[in-house]
Amino acid sequence: xxxRTALVTLVSTxxxxxxxxxxxxxxxxxxxxxxxxxxxxxxxxxxxxYVPDSRPASxxxxxxxxxxxxxxxxxxxxxxxxxxxxxxxxxxxxxxxxQQAGFGKCFDTWSDASKRRxxxxxxxSIASMVTYTQQxxxxxxxxxxxxxxxxxxxxxxxxxxLYPDVFRAGAAFMGxxxxxxxxxxxxPPGASRCTNGTMNRxxxxxxxxxxxxxxxxxxxxxxxxxxxxxxxxxxPYSLLQExxxxxxxxxxxSQTPTATDTPQPNWNRRRYADASGTVQVEAYSIxxxxxxxxxxxxxxxxxxxxxxxxxxx
Numbered sequence: 001x002x003x004r005t006a007l008v009t010l011v012s013t014x015x016x017x018x019x020x021x022x023x024x025x026x027x028x029x030x031x032x033x034x035x036x037x038x039x040x041x042x043x044x045x046x047x048x049x050y051v052p053d054s055r056p057a058s059x060x061x062x063x064x065x066x067x068x069x070x071x072x073x074x075x076x077x078x079x080x081x082x083x084x085x086x087x088x089x090x091x092x093x094x095x096x097x098x099q100q101a102g103f104g105k106c107f108d109t110w111s112d113a114s115k116r117r118x119x120x121x122x123x124x125s126i127a128s129m130v131t132y133t134q135q136x137x138x139x140x141x142x143x144x145x146x147x148x149x150x151x152x153x154x155x156x157x158x159x160x161x162l163y164p165d166v167f168r169a170g171a172a173f174m175g176x177x178x179x180x181x182x183x184x185x186x187x188p189p190g191a192s193r194c195t196n197g198t199m200n201r202x203x204x205x206x207x208x209x210x211x212x213x214x215x216x217x218x219x220x221x222x223x224x225x226x227x228x229x230x231x232x233x234x235x236p237y238s239l240l241q242e243x244x245x246x247x248x249x250x251x252x253x254s255q256t257p258t259a260t261d262t263p264q265p266n267w268n269r270r271r272y273a274d275a276s277g278t279v280q281v282e283a284y285s286i287x288x289x290x291x292x293x294x295x296x297x298x299x300x301x302x303x304x305x306x307x308x309x310x311x312x313x
Contacts, residue, residue, distance in 0.1 A: 030086070032076050032094070039128030042120040043108060046096035047129045048072040051137060052086045060090040060143035060308055061133050063126060063159070063167075065097075065152025067174075069104030072096040075152070080299040088308050091139055093129050097122065097151065102188035107148075107155035110181040117162045117214040122155065127163055145306045146170040146222075149293060150235060153227075154180075157243065160222040161210045169223040171302035173293040174232060176239050177201075177246040179209035197236040206242060207249030221250055224281045225305045227298065229289025237285070244283050248272050251280045264297065 035047045062085070066075035072094030076082055085092050097107045099122070113120035133139050146167050148156045153175030160170045161178040180194040181187050193199065211217075224247045228240035248255060257270035258279075266287040271279045282305070286293065294302070303309055 032073060032082075035129075035132065038132040041125045041128060042113070043122035043125035044098045045122060045125040045129075046072060046098065047132075048076065048094040048096070049129075049133060050076060050082045050085055050092040050094065052089055052091070054086070055089040055091070058138055058140040058143075060145065060306070061093060061130060061139045062090055062303070062306070062308075063093045063095065063130065063144070063146045063148075065095055065107060065126075065146070065148030065155050067148075067150035067152055068097075068101065068106040070149075070152075071105075075149070079149075079294060080296070081147070081303075084299060084303050084308075088303065090143075090303075090308055091133060091137055093126075093133055095122075095126055095129060101151075101184070103151075106151040106187070107158075109151070109154045109158050109176075110184050110187045112183075114158065115162075115179055115213060123158055123162050126155070126159060127166060130166060141166075143168060143306075143308075145308075147173070147299075147302050148175070149173045150175070150291065157224075157246075160224060161213045164214065164217060164221045165219055167222045169225070169306050171225040171227065171305060172243070173227045173298070174229070174235050174291060175226070175243065176235060177206050177209070177242045178213065180239070180242070195235055195239070197238060199239060199242060201242065201245075203245035203249035203255065206246030210246060210250050221280075223279070223305070225302060226281070226283040227286065227293050228284070229286045229291065229293060231288050231290045234291040240283060240285065244270070244272075244281065247281045253280060263301070 030053045032048050032050050038047050064081045076094050081092050097105045099108050108114045108122040146156045146159045153172035156170045156172040157175050157178045186192050226243050228237050230237050253272045258273040259271040268285045270283045272281040273279045
């Protein structure tokens with residue numbers, strides 16, 4: 001019993017539950033609905049969807065993914081994406097991971113199957129959820145986006161690497177680069193080479209990992225927004241730089257940002273634009289923040305980056 005209690009305490013402390021920040025569900029007739037039999041589901045995942053009452057004929061879709069130990073319904077009530085969906089008329093898919101990984105149920109970003117397009121596991125399940133939503137609600141296939149916190153942020157990078165033709169952009173909160181984890185044994189913090197604070201690969205190595213996930217793909221890549229707290233010790237802040245190196249290399253961009261600014265106090269942003277001036281990668285360093293993102297206002301910034309607010313990010 002003591003061991004079980006300690007484990008529950010550890011999960012509660014270290015898994016991503018938005019650091020106790022709880023956002024009220026949107027005041028609306030729309031409700032969170034569970035969908036079963038949504039298609040191919042090798043990850044054995046659960047799917048919930050939030051469809052706002054007011055939406056265009058072909059709404060955008062945001063896949064919003066929880067952290068370890070969380071759930072789709074928990075991320076629905078503990079983040080601002082549903083209230084933003086009410087305001088801007090997009091659908092939100094909330095997947096629930098079912099694979100145990102030390103901190104409770106986490107999205108599989110460690111297995112060989114999860115690192116190859118169509119390889120199986122959770123990425124295929126999430127892609128099935130997107131297809132189901134497009135077919136069932138007439139969602140716009142050209143406006144699909146991914147976001148998530150910690151384990152969900154890691155899976156955001158995964159989905160952008162594996163399915164660049166599905167996702168137009170993504171926003172990863174406290175994630176790690178695609179293919180950072182060697183295998184299941186490498187996943188738990190403390191035992192992980194990925195998250196022990198020493199991971200350092202070259203931009204070319206990181207970029208190659210993405211290119212090898214979908215060999216032969218030459219189409220457009222998903223734009224990427226990255227967030228990390230400078231005081232994060234569970235998923236070290238140093239991994240933000242590795243993510244930047246990965247995605248700027250994928251886009252063929254310089255490691256030097258084309259612009260830097262402070263959109264809000266303690267939010268330091270680096271932007272990496274291409275020759276046409278389009279920001280393909282941007283990274284937020286949140287001064288003094290631990291493993292506690294997204295906090296208030298950050299989901300809105302992600303949705304603006306996706307182009308769903310009608311406002312420049």
